[in-house]
Amino acid sequence: MKGIVIEKSKDKLIVLTDDGDFIEIDKLSEKVEIGNEIVIVKEKNNIKKTLKRFALTAATFCMIILGYVSYCSLATQGYVSIDINASNNQSASVEMAYNSFGKIIKLQGLNKDGNSLIEKMDKVKFKSADAIINKFIEVSEKDEIISQEKENTIVITITAFNKKIDDESIDSSVEHYIKDNKINAKVMIVTGNKIDYKKSKQSDVQIDKFILMNKAMEKNSAYKFDDLNKMSIEEITSIINEQEKNY
Incomplete structure (x- = not known):
């Protein structure tokens, strides 16, 4: 299975697979950069954890956007x-x-x-x-x-x-x-x-x-x-x- 690296930390990678899934895997190499296409072994036990993380991030982002829109709607310019x-x-x-x-x-x-x-x-x-x-x-x-x-x-x-x-x-x-x-x-x-x-x-x-x-x-x-x-x-x-x- 192949995927695109969209985020990396000290020892982990977040990858968007060709199936459209976000998964977290162990870093394969220090040379791997965001945007690189890599070959991976799908680790099912990591999928839920990764999706949950992205769901929380999306929820936080939506709250920020809604707050900004509310401010723009009500603040006198x-x-x-x-x-x-x-x-x-x-x-x-x-x-x-x-x-x-x-x-x-x-x-x-x-x-x-x-x-x-x-x-x-x-x-x-x-x-x-x-x-x-x-x-x-x-x-x-x-x-x-x-x-x-x-x-x-x-x-x-x-x-x-x-x-x-x-x-x-x-x-x-x-x-x-x-x-x-x-x-x-x-x-x-x-x-x-x-x-x-x-x-x-x-x-x-x-x-x-x-x-x-x-x-x-x-x-x-x-x-x-x-x-x-x-x-x-x-x-x-x-x-x-x-x-x-x-x-």
Whole structure:
């Protein structure tokens, strides 16, 4: 009988036989290396012991994999926030936490209208960010948060901690949804990082506005944080756009 050496210790070899069995045998020679094909005498009394060893190893490996998958599924890797600033002066904001697979694991409202709209949405856990954003836009329109007469602004802010979510895919999906459903709105994608997120929480300013305020101050140092904080997102965006035109 022949077999392939797949593991070796000081005085033993683990061999995969041509019958598909794992067996443990005494080391034949110091020259035998992993991957070598050798001729063996099948020792039945060793088969059960070897299979048991591999079964335990496989069970341990499965537990590690399941633990890792569980961690990846539940650990927050970043946030996506949506802020709908309607032309009728209404605003609805929500924040979503995503996991390593880019799926949403938590959704919370950031203001009264945001909380109200969440209650009208179906279960969202472990769905993609763009699917939830589009659903949020849908219920916002039904609740007349979004105006059909004038243009609305939808700001999507992505703050990645350890794993970046696909912002281009989100942007494309939302743009298509708005176009297909004839929603009068413009979409703005804002990106930040863990430091931005923490500072926005410390300042008690929504993350999208916080990032835009800092961008406006970078463009023109004459603008101060407290002054910009009193402005709307549309006003801050106008300042940024105006400054970019002048460059």
